[in-house]
Amino acid sequence: MLRLQLLTWDVKDTLLRLRLPVGESYSAAARSRGLEVSPRAVEAAFRQAHRERSRRFPNYGRARGMGCEAWWLGLVRDTFRRCGLAREEDAGLLAALAEQLYRDYSRAESWEPLPGAPETLRRLREMGLPMAAVSNFDRRLAELLRGCGLRGHFSWVLNAEEAGFAKPDPRIFLEALRLSGAEPGLAAHVGDDYEHDYRAARQAGMHAFLLAGTGPPPSGVPREHLLESLSQLPGRVGKA
Incomplete structure (x- = not known):
């Protein structure tokens, strides 16, 4: 773990x-x-x-x-x-x-949580793991997460508009590390895009998990970094 x-x-x-x-x-x-x-x-x-x-x-x-x-x-x-x-x-x-x-x-009302998202976030929060959202969305993100019932799971929310950097620029992840005070080797990112999420987070020195899509996974992504569903994540991480 x-x-x-x-x-x-x-x-x-x-x-x-x-x-x-x-x-x-x-x-x-x-x-x-x-x-x-x-x-x-x-x-x-x-x-x-x-x-x-x-x-x-x-x-x-x-x-x-x-x-x-x-x-x-x-x-x-x-x-x-x-x-x-x-x-x-x-x-x-x-x-x-x-x-x-x-x-x-x-x-x-224009959005909906992906299957398993609320339950996975709830489990991770109960484990005591600090979490944050790091997204290429604009400044409406925090309010949108609140309206969808997910904002309370995150310590803070970082959007590209306010950060001044957008994924795949690793500087948005470096800003997330600065805000949290976490060491890169003790932080991980979860996302569905190889370039914007997985590769960019790893360039910032973080661990990363890639939510698998319908096609074959990108070459070079270890099996243990792939998530077939979000429900697999709590079994792979824990609080340091």
């Missing part, structure tokens, strides 16, 4: 997931305002827009003084423009859609 002073958690697709895919929720919001856009087209446009906006304005535009709300409103507008809503007369409609979706995704 690995003895730890700190266990950090990724959030999206490790502890929480969207109740509906982005394409479906964006398409439904557009439909409520009289627009027909296919979920598949919206999903593809969203991925392109998100990739481009993350490149141009990393960490929710923090360095530009933008902040998460302006960042997301711009992303939603860009997504629908890529779906053909690029006329000048569409501007007002796009602004209303963006505000509606920003509000929707701020509510706990």
Whole structure:
């Protein structure tokens, strides 16, 4: 059993997931305002827009003084423009859609815990293991975790917008270690993404566990570092 002073958690697709895919929720919001856009087209446009906006304005535009709300409103507008809503007369409609979706995704009702997440967190907390959330989410994260009933399991929450670094930059993990006072060799991170969670945490000197997906695991990840389900985790860790 690995003895730890700190266990950090990724959030999206490790502890929480969207109740509906982005394409479906964006398409439904557009439909409520009289627009027909296919979920598949919206999903593809969203991925392109998100990739481009993350490149141009990393960490929710923090360095530009933008902040998460302006960042997301711009992303939603860009997504629908890529779906053909690029006329000048569409501007007002796009602004209303963006505000509606920003509000929707701020509510706990748009999210749900992954199977086993609440029970696993409860068991680990009962073991006395200090835990924190370390996520590429924006400043809404703590309130979202509270609304989903998970905030109380964490000593603190670190999001990329406020940290100034986003995974896979290992500096976000170094900041987590600084906040906790834990030694890297006595800390571990849990996440579902090899590059952003597993590899980045290990670059910061931490241990790491990778939540297995549906495909084959990345080469070089020891079997004992793979989790087929979150319920396996309490048996692998303990308080130092």
